[in-house]
Amino acid sequence: MNKTKIPVNEPYLGQREKELVNECLESGWISSAGKYIEKFENQFAEYCECAEGVTTTSGTTAIHLALKSLGVGPGDEVLVPAFTMVGSVYPIVQCGASPVFVDSEPDTGNMDIQDLESKITASTKVILIVHIYGHPADMDPICDLARSRNLKILEDAAEAHGALYKGRKAGSLGDVGCFSFYANKIITTGEGGMIVSNDKDLIKKARQLKDLAHGKIRFTHELPEAFNYRMTNIQAAIGLGQLERIEETVKKKIANAEQYSNLLKGVSCLKLPVCRPWARNVYWMYGVQLLDNDRFARDELMTALKNEGVDTRSFFYPLNTQKAFQGYGKQDCPKAEILGKQGFYLPSGQTLKPNQIQRVAEILVELLQA
Numbered sequence: 001m002n003k004t005k006i007p008v009n010e011p012y013l014g015q016r017e018k019e020l021v022n023e024c025l026e027s028g029w030i031s032s033a034g035k036y037i038e039k040f041e042n043q044f045a046e047y048c049e050c051a052e053g054v055t056t057t058s059g060t061t062a063i064h065l066a067l068k069s070l071g072v073g074p075g076d077e078v079l080v081p082a083f084t085m086v087g088s089v090y091p092i093v094q095c096g097a098s099p100v101f102v103d104s105e106p107d108t109g110n111m112d113i114q115d116l117e118s119k120i121t122a123s124t125k126v127i128l129i130v131h132i133y134g135h136p137a138d139m140d141p142i143c144d145l146a147r148s149r150n151l152k153i154l155e156d157a158a159e160a161h162g163a164l165y166k167g168r169k170a171g172s173l174g175d176v177g178c179f180s181f182y183a184n185k186i187i188t189t190g191e192g193g194m195i196v197s198n199d200k201d202l203i204k205k206a207r208q209l210k211d212l213a214h215g216k217i218r219f220t221h222e223l224p225e226a227f228n229y230r231m232t233n234i235q236a237a238i239g240l241g242q243l244e245r246i247e248e249t250v251k252k253k254i255a256n257a258e259q260y261s262n263l264l265k266g267v268s269c270l271k272l273p274v275c276r277p278w279a280r281n282v283y284w285m286y287g288v289q290l291l292d293n294d295r296f297a298r299d300e301l302m303t304a305l306k307n308e309g310v311d312t313r314s315f316f317y318p319l320n321t322q323k324a325f326q327g328y329g330k331q332d333c334p335k336a337e338i339l340g341k342q343g344f345y346l347p348s349g350q351t352l353k354p355n356q357i358q359r360v361a362e363i364l365v366e367l368l369q370a
């Protein structure tokens with residue numbers, strides 16, 4: 001058998017990115033002062049159906065900047081899924097606020113709305129919603145809840161560029177949306193991030209905080225704290241090139257998922273990803289759950305796949321269970337813990353060929369049904 005490695009994800013960088021990056025190098029505009037920053041902010045915000053965007057250095061710093069711009073600070077609680085990447089949570093702690101972990105829906109992995117509601121207290125300031133693995137959360141009830149309890153909504157759309165909720169773009173549905181452009185994301189700038197919003201005051205605050213709070217007169221500063229979260233012109237150039245193809249990339253992700261689902265639908269011990277009728281799931285990663293079976297535990301199956309040249313990753317280990325956050329008290333999220341134990345994702349990159357997906361599915365079926 002051909003055991004050439006099939007990677008879990010690889011970025012695709014085209015000719016257009018090279019042209020734009022070369023232009024930066026030739027012109028000498030390599031810092032954040034170049035013209036591509038504003039262009040990328042405007043064009044990505046427009047793609048997200050938002051008035052404005054502010055580039056940052058990562059998805060994590062985008063979330064930090066957004067929380068700070070929302071005024072989150074010591075004494076505040078932020079509701080956040082237990083089942084997410086830690087980049088959603090460290091910024092809460094950096095603001096001096098407390099993360100309150102919310103359990104998950106067993107199929108989409110998104111926040112469980114009943115659990116969310118039960119965890120609101122007088123100290124809750126923000127609902128930090130995550131569109132897990134590219135499936136948008138059910139935003140209408142979350143927005144109703146936030147409105148009725150006077151809470152802000154931050155959408156962590158790091159995994160959901162182009163995802164749609166009832167026809168509207170992920171990132172545009174709450175008060176502020178945050179994106180990551182890390183190399184494995186739907187579009188990349190290598191490292192990088194952006195916040196998008198229709199709230200002009202929030203955007204103004206974010207621009208100030210992101211760039212060392214320079215006043216009208218340079219080297220005058222009025223805020224007691226600020227950051228250097230500036231993206232470079234070179235990164236923005238890559239992002240612009242990627243953005244030109246974003247719909248193509250999203251369609252490829254969806255096609256990959258449809259091919260996997262067709263090939264794997266008969267495997268009774270695999271729970272496949274879902275797509276709610278109102279959603280465009282962009283399948284950032286094609287995540288499956290291994291149910292009880294008499295052949296493999298999840299990690300053994302991942303090792304067996306690796307031995308056949310198929311790279312996979314386990315789902316997130318829920319953050320309520322991690323040592324890092326035990327200082328916030330015992331918080332049970334049993335459904336998130338099940339996801340963390342039985343889930344893993346298959347190769348999901350935009351560069352995958354249909355015959356590679358076919359091969360992954362065949363190996364998986366063979367291992368589970370032999």
Ligand SMILES: Cc1ncc(COP(=O)(O)O)c(C=O)c1O
Nearest residue numbers: 058059060085087088158180182
């Ligand atoms: C849901 C989620 N939030 C935040 C982040 C953090 O983004 P970054 O790695 O760009 O800091 C990621 C990155 O993988 C993510 O998946």
